[in-house]
Amino acid sequence: MSKKTTIYDIAKKLNITAATVSRALNNNPKISEATRELVLKTAAKMNYEQNRLAQALKSGKSYNVGVIVPRIDSNFFASVIRGIEEELYPMGYHVIICQTHDQKSLELTNINSLLNAQVDGVIMSISNVNDADDEAHVIAPKVLEDDIFNNLIKKNVPLIFFDRKKDIKGVSSVVIDDFRGAYDATQHLIDQGKKRIAHLSNNREMEIFKNRYLGYKQALIDNGIEFDESLVIECYSKVPDGRKVTQKLLALDTPPDAIFSVSDFSALGAIKEILAQGLRIPEDISVVGFSNEPFTKFMELSITSVDQSPTEMGRIAAKVFLEEVENGNNVKSEKHVVLSPELMIRKSSLSKYSAITV
């Protein structure tokens, strides 16, 4: 009952060979119109469906693409994935999604596992280095940070970074202009009359966080505001972490009058702490986040944030992948796409009468 029909079944029924059936199904020109129609009709009648595994084995292409993200439970990554899917599904590709939960060890495991599954490419946002990694060392003692990706590159499997990238020869990337996003956010705070702007950063070995830091710094300098290193604190992009470090900032002799965070989640933590201490937002302290997560808009006290057009980012990453696949083994030319960020101005930073973006 559940045995699947193969081209051999069709061939037998029609008294022709499997080769002919295959040609008919693949629109091969070397076949008569009559047999093609006959095969097509019979195939439909017999409920034939191509076995993609066999096809994949023969062609060396699995039509599966791996997508590795820190977590899918964030609007940003979910939206990027949606963009990727929108672009790849119509081309016959499937997307295998892997989460690293920001653990390097899982990143390694995932890549090997995808490689093993014969994916035709990997689109990923790299993880923050923050696990003890003991386990990883047991599993793969000698694998260094860069070897993870070299493994992919050696096998000629297209790799595309988005958002959290790394400069690796031959690897393309799609990011937003983080420097500008941070610059604009900081400039906005200055425009609102803020003078002592703190910065919730994150691991600055990662380009996105380094660039946001630099954009923030440059905006201060360009406005003649002294840069104060003590107002820059690193913390994970989580609510409790944001809250914890804000506590420290508020305990300073001269606490900040604004906070620009690299993450909406730590920005939310900051807000909770500020309100808990009985301070007013934005009158006493303004807050700006990054990523434009939906909750920033939902909050009663809506949060100003930098939009990264994630769906667009995903679509473009997918397009770059498709280009590389078509290029095949040709000399791989890196492609680097930089999208423009957009500041969404909301209540958490709007001191005056200006308009709210959304």
Place this chain on the structure above:
Amino acid sequence: MSKKTTIYDIAKKLNITAATVSRALNNNPKISEATRELVLKTAAKMNYEQNRLAQALKSGKSYNVGVIVPRIDSNFFASVIRGIEEELYPMGYHVIICQTHDQKSLELTNINSLLNAQVDGVIMSISNVNDADDEAHVIAPKVLEDDIFNNLIKKNVPLIFFDRKKDIKGVSSVVIDDFRGAYDATQHLIDQGKKRIAHLSNNREMEIFKNRYLGYKQALIDNGIEFDESLVIECYSKVPDGRKVTQKLLALDTPPDAIFSVSDFSALGAIKEILAQGLRIPEDISVVGFSNEPFTKFMELSITSVDQSPTEMGRIAAKVFLEEVENGNNVKSEKHVVLSPELMIRKSSLSKYSAITV
């Protein structure tokens, strides 16, 4: 350079046959310890990696499992997926995630596409019927609602529903006790002194929404409160929709003093509308949501909600799948797991001095 080593390469190098190599790699007992070690060492040296496509073709198992959800951009579904992954990854399975965005047409497309990819099973939460579906009719004119799943069942591909299920012979499911979750939430509101409790429902052709509705109703009856149909409104599980229908509720001659919503998102919409109209929460109106999305805890005005232990739900769904796979073609015995919900009491419904859960 990038040609992958196969067992034939290893065989040639060692002057043995591929069969022997295969046996050595698969821990087949019919082989000498000496050759096994030799093969293993050589394989490692030659960077051998098994081609899963070939293996899949031979065994008829792809070691891919499809997971279909309305959207991944919700903590609930993302957590279920995480649970599934935690259980399946160690067993060598990969998870292909598909989103339907609550469109039946996409549900159909996804299932066919997964079938085509030779997945070993499908774990899914069905979609709400809410698209015009014109496109779907063009693509697959005659496919009726139930045929979608029959297609899977006929091919003997294990299907497991979670959360949003449907009663289909031979199909297992993992859900929470929605009736109880709703009953507990409503009872809680009554305990807080509320007497006129509205209910934001959703398409009650779906079991989960029907059961939540029934639980709500039963709690009223058990407490001697008259059930008022005009206080029950259906709306999509989205913020703007929740807000819209709340507007109607507040415009009633006798507006409600509490709202129990089947969704945290529509609950949030309700809260926005209530506050916008200058009413107080929970003094004037209490609000309880469903799903325990993280934002319900994050809000300054935290939202009472029903937790569905999504990670657990995912793990169990995966386990049920594994059981069915092991059972193979044996008579399939349906398995129906029902998890217990937990009411998380927070500010949005806490009139008195009782304790907040989290």
Place this chain on the structure above:
DNA sequence: TATATTTATGTAATCGATTACTTTAAAATC
């Protein structure tokens, strides 16, 4: 020592689809 029994390996088919190469038959050309 001859025979029976293990043990280790080889041979070849299989999973389903594709494709270079060949063959057959029909149509075109001289």
Place this chain on the structure above:
DNA sequence: GATTTTAAAGTAATCGATTACATAAATATA
């Protein structure tokens, strides 16, 4: 009518791994 060209279909190898069956070599038993 004989020969060349073209169209359509067949043959068989291939992708990489697995495995039932066959065989050879080593060991145990009589």
